Amino acid sequence: MYRSWIVKLTSRARFSTVCLHAGQEPDPSTGAIVTPIYQTSTYVQDELGVHKGYEYGRTQNPTRLTVERNLAAIEGGTAAYAFASGMAAIGAIATMLRAGDHVIVSDNVYGGTFRLFDQVLSRYQLSFSYVDTSVLDRVEEAVRPNTRMLFVETPTNPILSITDLRAAADLAHAHDLRLVVDNTFASPYNQRPFEFGADLVTHSTTKYLNGHSDSIGGVVIAVREDDIEWLKFVQNAEGAILGPFDSWLVLRGTKTLPLRMQRHNESGMALATFLASHPKVRHVYYPGLPTHPQHDLARRQMRGFGGMIAFELGSLESARRLLNGVRLLSLAESLGGVETLISHPATMTHASVPAERRTALGITDGLVRISAGLEDLEDLKEDLTQALDGV
Numbered sequence: 001m002y003r004s005w006i007v008k009l010t011s012r013a014r015f016s017t018v019c020l021h022a023g024q025e026p027d028p029s030t031g032a033i034v035t036p037i038y039q040t041s042t043y044v045q046d047e048l049g050v051h052k053g054y055e056y057g058r059t060q061n062p063t064r065l066t067v068e069r070n071l072a073a074i075e076g077g078t079a080a081y082a083f084a085s086g087m088a089a090i091g092a093i094a095t096m097l098r099a100g101d102h103v104i105v106s107d108n109v110y111g112g113t114f115r116l117f118d119q120v121l122s123r124y125q126l127s128f129s130y131v132d133t134s135v136l137d138r139v140e141e142a143v144r145p146n147t148r149m150l151f152v153e154t155p156t157n158p159i160l161s162i163t164d165l166r167a168a169a170d171l172a173h174a175h176d177l178r179l180v181v182d183n184t185f186a187s188p189y190n191q192r193p194f195e196f197g198a199d200l201v202t203h204s205t206t207k208y209l210n211g212h213s214d215s216i217g218g219v220v221i222a223v224r225e226d227d228i229e230w231l232k233f234v235q236n237a238e239g240a241i242l243g244p245f246d247s248w249l250v251l252r253g254t255k256t257l258p259l260r261m262q263r264h265n266e267s268g269m270a271l272a273t274f275l276a277s278h279p280k281v282r283h284v285y286y287p288g289l290p291t292h293p294q295h296d297l298a299r300r301q302m303r304g305f306g307g308m309i310a311f312e313l314g315s316l317e318s319a320r321r322l323l324n325g326v327r328l329l330s331l332a333e334s335l336g337g338v339e340t341l342i343s344h345p346a347t348m349t350h351a352s353v354p355a356e357r358r359t360a361l362g363i364t365d366g367l368v369r370i371s372a373g374l375e376d377l378e379d380l381k382e383d384l385t386q387a388l389d390g391v
């Protein structure tokens with residue numbers, strides 16, 4: 001039932017073809033090749049109880065349905081549900097839990113995910129253990145009789161630590177836990193968690209999937225029938241849906257995902273190498289570098305290493321000088337867009353993580369994060385060189 005929409009694609013269709021076409025058909029009323037933005041709150045019914053499958057905009061919208069089908073195919077899942085933000089998507093996943101349940105979470109998750117679990121969901125008799133999921137023995141030790149979910153981010157934000165997805169899936173299933181993977185940092189071009197046994201994959205579509213820094217959104221992709229039924233129900237019941245225009249923007253974004261990711265990967269690798277040899281830089285975190293502690297694992301489970309790089313400058317003052325000295329790189333939160341962004345995790349993306357936790361995770365005051373965009377690499381290196389000269 002869920003796959004009937006891959007009308008034009010053969011079962012052999014390769015990734016780029018899937019990105020471009022999956023879920024999309026010419027618009028039935030005009031033949032428009034691009035799915036229109038169905039900016040409507042309701043649908044007129046032919047007669048009482050007779051309609052075209054669309055009743056109310058929160059419940060069904062053709063533009064959203066198209067991007068959901070597209071994203072499900074891109075991740076290799078069965079069905080996808082699109083939400084108003086990446087956090088709304090993670091919030092929907094959390095509704096699968098019941099009071100008393102326990103969740104094991106990668107200790108270095110996105111600060112907003114930590115904030116949702118730690119400050120909101122902990123009020124509802126849910127408990128969370130933050131564990132270095134790159135060390136599976138620690139995960140095993142953290143399992144309790146009431147553990148229901150293993151929530152993994154890999155690579156993590158911002159330290160880019162890698163979790164072995166196949167081993168995590170085996171461990172989760174041995175204890176009857178759902179393995180949830182936040183695949184935002186890698187993108188489905190670089191990493192496909194379902195192939196390793198994940199049960200649910202989530203993304204902030206705000207990042208690589210939309211890719212153009214002009215939309216906020218999130219998605220959950222599922223494979224199990226019971227999860228699919230629940231997510232569909234919750235998307236309507238809670239109502240944190242992705243709007244039609246944002247759905248259309250993400251659909252436009254995924255058409256070029258493979259091309260953009262190739263360039264993000266190339267520039268990420270080149271900038272990480274450049275920074276690693278710079279005398280002002282003390283340490284570079286990038287899974288593509290042979291010095292990364294899980295480089296071999298990253299090579300096995302990722303097709304490319306992405307555009308995210310973190311590096312240590314030693315002090316807040318050095319970080320400040322660099323961040324204030326760049327001209328082409330933009331000082332901004334977020335990642336995965338066409339423009340190269342530079343940020344300071346300790347005071348920006350991870351400000352909601354308590355200082356001691358940040359220090360323990362390596363999110364020091366001297367840590368800087370770059371999201372490599374699509375500008376000419378030489379221009380990026382020139383800008384970083386001039387800004388590092390001032391450090």
Ligand SMILES: Cc1ncc(COP(=O)(O)O)c(C=O)c1O
Nearest residue numbers: 085086087110157184204206217
């Ligand atoms: C890994 C990761 N997951 C989830 C989110 C939350 O997404 P959003 O900002 O779209 O709510 C972010 C945001 O930066 C993120 O980096």
